[in-house]
Amino acid sequence: MGCEYPHVGYSTPLMSEERILLCSDGLTDMVNENEVLHALDDISDLSECVIRLFKLAMLGGGYDNISIVIARCL
Numbered sequence: 001m002g003c004e005y006p007h008v009g010y011s012t013p014l015m016s017e018e019r020i021l022l023c024s025d026g027l028t029d030m031v032n033e034n035e036v037l038h039a040l041d042d043i044s045d046l047s048e049c050v051i052r053l054f055k056l057a058m059l060g061g062g063y064d065n066i067s068i069v070i071a072r073c074l
Contacts, residue, residue, distance in 0.1 A: 014073035019046070024067035027053055030060030046070045 014020065019040060027036070035056055043049040050068045057066045 016073060019070055019072045022067075022069040022071070023053075024065055026062070026064035026066035027057045027068055029064060030057040030062060030066070040070075046072060 021036070021040065031053065036053065039049055039052045039056070043052055049070055053068050054066055
């Protein structure tokens with residue numbers, strides 16, 4: 001699993017149960033990519049994963065708005 005950034009096109013269809021993270025720089029400026037990927041890999045419940053990422057961003061300083069959406073392909 002890797003991170004896609006707004007300036008990069010992404011056209012590969014998602015497989016069943018794959019997730020996609022949409023977030024603001026309030027998350028990515030406060031939490032490094034490895035920590036984000038670790039949370040996404042380790043926490044299967046989407047709500048719990050969003051809460052964990054939010055807490056990590058707040059612990060990292062939380063000086064910007066923090067928007068986090070995780071969607072799962074069915």
